[in-house]
Amino acid sequence: MKVLLVIQLWTLVFTIVIGGSFDCNHTDICNCYKSDELEYQCPRDTYKVIVHTVPGKYVKIDCYESIPAYNVDIFPNLDVGDLEYFSFRFCPLPNDSFNTTLEKFNITGINSMQLEEIRSTNLKTLTKELFYGLSYLKRLSFSLFRIDLEEDFLEHLPNLTALYLDNNEIHKIEANMFKYVPKLRILHLSRNSISYLPEGLFQNLSNLQQLHLWKNELTTVNRNIFTGLKQLKSLELSSNKIVSIDDDTFADLVELVNISLRSNNLQIVNSNIFQNNKALEGIRLGHNPNLTLSDYVFANLTNLANINIDNSNLETLPEHIFEGSINLVEISIKNNNITELPEIIFDNLRKLKKLNLEGNKFNSLPDNIFSSLISLEELYLQGNELVEIDDNVFRRTPKLKILNLRHNHIKTIHLHAFIELKELIELDLSQNEYDLNYGEVEGLNPFSGCVELQRLNLSQNTIDRFPENILENKLKLVALDLNYNKISYIRMASLITLSPYGVKLYINNNNVSVLDFREIKQYSLANTENYDALHNNNASTILYLFNNPLTCDCSNFDLIQYNDNKIDPVIKTIVDVRIGDLRCATPRSFTEVLIKDLKPYHINCPLEDSGCPNQCSCNYRPFDQHAVINCSYRNLTYPPAINVRGYKIEINLDGNFLEVAPYEGLGYDTVTKLHLSNNQIKNISWIPPNIEVLNLGGNLLRFMDSKVLESLSRSTTLRNLTLYRNPWSCGCSATPLQSYLLTHYTKVNSTDVICADDNKPLIHRKELCKSHGTVAMAITIPILLILFTTATVWLYAKNLCLWFVTEEELDKDKTYDVFISYSHKDEDFVLQNLLPVLEQGPNPFKVCIHIRDWIPGEFIASQVANSVLDSRRTLVVLSESFLESVWGKMEFRTAHTQAIQDGRARVIVIKYGNINEQKLDNELKSYLKTNTYVEWGDPWFWNKLKYALPHSRQNKFYNTQKHANIMLKIDDKFELVNAPPTVNKD
Template identity: 25%
Template sequence: MEFNIKSLGNMAHWFHLLISVGIFTSFLQFTLNYSFKNCNESVDSKKAIFKCIKRQAQTVSAIVDDIPPSATNITISYCILSDIPSGSFSHLPELKILRLDCNRIRKINEDAFIHLMHLQTLNLSTNAISYLSHSSFRGLHNLTNLLLDDNQLKSLPLDLFSSLTSLKILDLRRNQLFNFSAVVHSITHLSALTKLKLSFNSLNSLHHSASLPQSLATLYLDNNNLNTLGCSREFLSSVKVLDFSYNKFLSSRAFWGMNLNGLRYLRLHSTNVSIIKLLKCNFTKVPPQCIDFSGLGANKPHFLSSLCKQLSHYPKIHIRNMTLQSNGIRTLNKTMLSNCPKISGILDLSYNELKNIKCLEFLKDQKQVRSLKFEHNHITKLLSCKTATNLSLPNLKELSYRYNRILYISAFAFIHAPKITTLLLNINIIAYMDKKALSGLRDLVTLRLDNNLLSDLYAESFEDLHSLKTLNLRNNRIAVIFNNTFHSLGNLTILDLGGNKIAQLMPQAFNGLDSLANLYLDRNRLEAIDDQQLGRLHRTLQVLDLCGNSICYYTKQPYSPFVNLTKLIDLKLDGQLPYGISILPSAFFRGLTSLTRLYLSNNHISYFNADIFDDLKSLTFLTLDNSGAGVTQLKPGIFKNLQKLVTLSIENMGVESFSEEVFGNLTALKVLHLNRNALQTMDIQLLENLTNLQYLDLRNSPLSCSCLNSDLQNWTKNNQKVQLVYLYDLSCQDLNGSNFYNFETDVCYLDLGVYLFASTYFATIVLILVPLLHVKLYWKFKYGYYVFRSWFGEQWRRLREEEEKSMYDAFISYNSADEKWVMEKLLPNLEGNGSSFKLCLHHRDFEPGRYIVDNIVSAVYNSRKTVCVISQSFLRSEWCSLEIQMASYRLFHEMQDVLLLVFLESIHERQLSTYHRMRKVMLKKTYLQWPQPDCTDPINAQELFWKQLKRAISSSSRCQEEQSEVDLQMGQPTEGNMEERGHFGSQPNLMP
């Protein structure tokens, strides 16, 4: 017993420990469901990647406690977190990437990231952190990237990074650091550190008390307040990339005596450093080919000439890339670069004040340049260079004029650079381009003319561009594509015509585009899709973008503009103007057998044919967001052939039901967006049948918090397969202040409403049936009741035994109104006049004190025959009816020939229509009728009547089949031979 108590104590201790670090809580909740309070798991991440963005939770634990321990990548951004408590992520030991940027974090407690042994990237940028404890990052031995930029740090503890032995990149930009020595002291032991970013701080000197790690190769010190370096000569000797730009007080004197011989890149943009003086004295031993010369001219005239002259003192150097941005250069003459060392790579003259480049004449001594950039200048026109026959730049491959003011391009503007492969003319104001402007560019591969003012395209413009693969004409003012405009572009694979005013495509507009794979026609003014035009691209076209046009149809008649595009894999038809594609013609997507992605959002389609997607058997992605017109009724079977569909987005479609007829065939579906629909409940069985479903979005749907959804609530709590997005944010539309995941369902297991409805329903049915049964089957029920009662009292056995003895030859059933005839006629003829029949009469032979029903049953079963004397009075008697019922039971159910019918008077057939049992007897058996007074020979008729009656009573009780044989031998009619039967008239029917 002592051992058990001690064990229980240890268990309680560990249980308390697990709760304190959050492991037990998060694990328990995760095992119950696959939804997260404040996060979403990325599809197919296998419980590894989570995003928690724009959540209102105020603590870290509220966000991450239900994330499983297998998580490796978590993003928590744009939340309202203020601090990171100790051990906040202890239950996530596999975490490798943690983003906590763009929050309101002010404080990081000690051991906040304890136990994150595998963490490699920690992003804490764009917060309000002003202080860090010496143990804030304790335990992060595998951390390689630490981002602390955009905070309010003024100082760093000396041993802040002591445990970050694997750290490679440290970003401290945009803080308030002013003590560079303290920064160096905190990182000096980081033997793996390669990049340190200290931009946009308040450093005014590089004074230090410790040395930089030998591994540090990149150091950003731009945008500080440096006016001197104040460091030792060898302090920066191991640095390869050094940025001092935008330290406006930093002068050349600061570099005196520094050893910068190991640099591979030095940027001094917008400093007070004189690059000419720096190169002239060469007291830093900086390799000139590694200097970025941007922002060093300070609008000084002849800066470029002076620079080149100074560089000429280094005859053995080779400059690969020369960057001359932001130097205020206004003109480029032929000799400006003559003294510069040979430039074999990139010459960047962007962000200057150039207006005219004169056919690149300034490169006459720099013909090895491979890439030339004139971006962000003031160039207004590109003149013809046909006359500049003495200048040729065979090595020039890339030429960029982006972000200028070019209005027009003359003929042969690029004839001097026939080998260029990339020409960037985008983001200008080009309104006119000569038909021969691009002549000679036979090697051109990429041409960008987007974001200009071009209105016309001519076939001659692209005549020489046989190697062109990418042509971008987006965002111009083109209205018509004429015939054969692109006929020479046989190798073109990407044609971008989006954002123009194209309303017409001539019949042969796409002639010659034999290799075209991607065609972008979005945001134009097309009103229809020409199947013949697109049909010419059937061999190669894979991507077709028609978003934002004016395509509209007014009939459901079959129309298939894509019938020949069997290679198309991506089709965009989003947002047709002004009101979207309201009607999709039947068979609209016929032929798209290879299509994998279809975009139909923002179209307000009023009707979807059930077979509209039948041909899209390869489709994996479909979006119909905002394409419903009010409440959308998706036809049963509309997705029946989409068995490869992985992602289906039907947000804001007005969908009211989630039925198997619509969604049942989507067996490969993984992602289902049903946000902002009219769903009030969902079929749980269908959700379980979608075996591959992983991600379900039901936000902003009016789910009913009633017993109709009790099973759905239970499913959300227990399913471990489907992630229900932000389950804990789903509110009850019909219960203010309640949430879907925990609305009360106890009463649902005893739904009184259902029971009350069922009981009242059946009570109503009974009240309707009882009168009907009383009218139609009253005597059957009553007879059955008495038979059962007799059976229960073992009456049947006794009656069977007595039947063998047959106390009476016949039981006479009659009404008291006919008693005179019975006593004066029947009784004397059957028991008198030498007859030996013994009759049972109720007034004479019934046992006194016994139930009348028991007497009737006994009389029927103790008599060989039952003779019913039928008259109007008999038909109205309740007891007579019971007697004939008993006798007919023996006739039909026990197969005993015991019943004889004697009619005292003529009764019309209509009067017998309600006596079903009697009618059945009359159809099965012959009957006797007492001769009426008006017959021709009443005396002889009565004698014959008594003779036939006596013979019938004398006959034995045999089965109906035997009696039928006797009837046939005697010439009597049988069942089904009604025409030979006697009629109810005055004529006597004396058949035995």
């Protein structure tokens, strides 16, 4: 705790002293601004110089406009003390020493000075006077100078340890230039135009460790130049024009660690050139275009770790070139013209980790060429002329992690070529002629032993079959590249991987036409639980299939289902197929269609069946497993016989000249969809027993056979009946058809049946038979219905007819007692007034309301029908809002229709509020005239309602209600003053 307190205290002190102790000095000379540093703009009105400073750290002077002469008087008086560095850019040099400027700022010491792009119009030569008084300076850097250097310009800098003279236009170095800086350890003279170095130039630099002379004009160097450099460790001579080097040039540089002679014109490097440099760790000789290396040139350098001899047009390497250099870690010999290597060239290099032989001309490799390289981790052989990889070449490189064989001519890889590469992470075999074919045995490949493999590149080869077992035991594989091959078929089950990372599988630009999902569908069913656990992070095989000629027919039906999310969703956790904007290759009808836009019901395939009518075309539609027979617009005058077996059938006979509809015995028994529109059919006497869709539009039908109507009424499969554009007769005989239209409006558009005599819908015609008997019946029946209803209500009120109700057995399987149909605008009334009474108490009713009991996502029409069918009664809250509700009217019609079919009074109407009777449709008007209803606000509302509710609960409901308090009228709404009391069951 004490230590922490001390640290915090020192941090505070440092912040105050360093970060917060400086401030702008008010001056008439410059503008001053403070942020994390001080910025002075001088002179105040039209500033041409900017001074940035943090006292105790740095001063940076930048000139932004041309100044004819240096004038220290334009700077402010500052007190900055000792500095880490001083920077002077884009300004002319002072006529005298920099010391005058430093005194202006009260600088007492500088560690480093940087001069950059000096605009010197007054000085042609850099003299020692410029640095007078700067004897404490340790680092000096200047670049982009355009002036010469005096031989003694460093005389006043005896403590200099680093001198950077890069990127100037220095042509000449005088022999005694560095005699005044004996403490120099770093000297950079790169990127100049130096063509000659005097002998003995560095003789006083016994402490120099780093000498950079790259990118100059040197043509030769010799031993005498480097005299005195007893501690030199790094010598950089690259990018010069050196042609030859004497054997003893580096003999005195016994501490040399790294040397670079790359990008020169060296021709011959003799064996003894590095014999005295036993400390060498790195040698770079690349980019010498006519290089020849003598045997043993890199031999017996026991500290040598890195050698680079790239891009030098080498044709051979002597067999002992690396002998005895047993600590070599990296060798790069890429982009030469070597055709073969001596078998013993890498002997005893047991620590070698990286070997680059890229871009040579090897057409084969000796079996034992890498046998000593037991630590080798990276091997680059791309861009050679290799044809075959046998079983032995990599047998003794067990540590290999990266192997690059790209861009060779490899046709054959022996099955056990990589068997020992159990630590291999990355293998590149792209741009070869490899077909991955191992005879008749499916799934064989040479990668089975590479259990650590993460990336495998087999692109641009001649592979025509997907390697079936290639993902087995590859738990770390993340990328498999098979782009630009000839693969035509993929068995999706072979893409299953247990890798927790997910595999990206690239099979773009192949010949893939079919994806086979058969086995993977079975696998997903059997392994759903396993995949939920294994793929909880959405890991899977991601399959890229861009630019492949995929077929859009039955062979790829599963792919179309996959794209449309109509396949087992578990499969998408196994394989994620990505096709982008790929278009169908075949059949011709789909060639311009995006595959992602196809739906499963679009897919049809030729049906080879002898039972197909000669005049028609037959296809198979896997979406609903139908045989689709197209006989449309074939000038047929008689329905063809069908002899297709084993399928459901959809037949299209539209646009012919049929006068007779298909009848029993023609083979239409399994037809589910029958299209007969735009013919000349006058009568239909039979329909297939399992018909789902029947299209009779655009014919000459005047009547509908009663047996056909009866069959249609009984049908449990019919979903859609089309009857438009027929000359329907609307006399007495049309009564059954009108009744059918009224009760099956969900299956047929009732307004499609237009009477021929007045062009009005049949369902709107009130009188079909105009005889006197009909008129009498029209008057008598409503009167009798009213009398019957009144009598029934009275009898029920007296409990005299309860013995007659026998619905308990009929309704025993229904889920709900009551389904309440109401407009959403009346929701508060239902929830606050009806539900509490119906659902509370000791014997509650089970009530269905849509906001609570319907399943989200299901079709509303289906839910309406199910709610009516599953309930013993439908309670309709009839209000102004209800009359405006489309779905409310559908609920009423559905319930009314069901009541007619059951022969039971199942609809209860509660009249809620004032209703404009002009808005009532004919069906509701008819119902209200012929049925009793209860009105909200009636004092006897609950007593009347109880008799209409299911019989098995009437007594229980009554017992509850007779103890309820009286209803009070408040703004035309009624509420229970108190909830119904608990009733003793006894």
